[in-house]
Amino acid sequence: xxxxxxxxxxxxxxxxxxATINCKSSQSxxxxxxxxxxxxxxxxxxxxxPKLLIYWASTRESGVPDRFSGSGSxxxxxxxxxxxxxxxxxxxxxxxYYTTSRSFGPGTKVEIK
Amino acid sequence: xxxxxxxxxxxxxPGASVKVSxxxxxxxxxxxxxxxxxxxxxxxxxWMGIINPSGGSTxxxxxxQGRVTMTRDTSTSTVYMELSSLRxxxxxxxxxxxxxxxxxxxxxxxxxxxxxxx
Numbered sequence: 001x002x003x004x005x006x007x008x009x010x011x012x013x014x015x016x017x018x019a020t021i022n023c024k025s026s027q028s029x030x031x032x033x034x035x036x037x038x039x040x041x042x043x044x045x046x047x048x049x050p051k052l053l054i055y056w057a058s059t060r061e062s063g064v065p066d067r068f069s070g071s072g073s074x075x076x077x078x079x080x081x082x083x084x085x086x087x088x089x090x091x092x093x094x095x096x097y098y099t100t101s102r103s104f105g106p107g108t109k110v111e112i113k
Numbered sequence: 114x115x116x117x118x119x120x121x122x123x124x125x126x127p128g129a130s131v132k133v134s135x136x137x138x139x140x141x142x143x144x145x146x147x148x149x150x151x152x153x154x155x156x157x158x159x160w161m162g163i164i165n166p167s168g169g170s171t172x173x174x175x176x177x178q179g180r181v182t183m184t185r186d187t188s189t190s191t192v193y194m195e196l197s198s199l200r201x202x203x204x205x206x207x208x209x210x211x212x213x214x215x216x217x218x219x220x221x222x223x224x225x226x227x228x229x230x231x
Contacts, residue, residue, distance in 0.1 A: 036215075049208055055217040101172070102163075102216075104158040
């Protein structure tokens, strides 16, 4: 099974500042035949199900604000919130969908400083 | 619009079984696989398994093999997740989620809290 890790566990960022979350997979999730990274990012607010933000490591889901961006390839990935808004307070999870047995990172909690 | 609506909260005793339903609407039910994911209180997301609503084939996480069963009813566009021999560690919110073509989860149910307590 692919094990996903994230750093940091939590971070506090001032409104309007940048937040950066890292995600690492225990093996590459880059599929060479189509050159796509099978990696997604989700946002979860208290009492709600996760919400898809990013797929293919860097493609924003429809309706997601462009302050959210994803980058990386292979085993190392980053989610960036370019200018943190109050409504972005949440836990963020990365997920690999390279294998049938999906796996998630442990989550990163983002708060306002 | 795509909707996954789950059944209500359950309280079960250790050793019992629970069956959670997930009713799909707004899309062709048999065209998209459905996953089950659970989240223990204050914890992360744990993938449980996947069902193909078209043929009913399933794949489960090794950890729950023998205790989890996923089924579907195409006449009502509903998938089910049954977990048996419940123990306190199974206390969690259980989610169903639709698998988009690439493999990510684009739509989630609202979650069903299952509490296992004597």
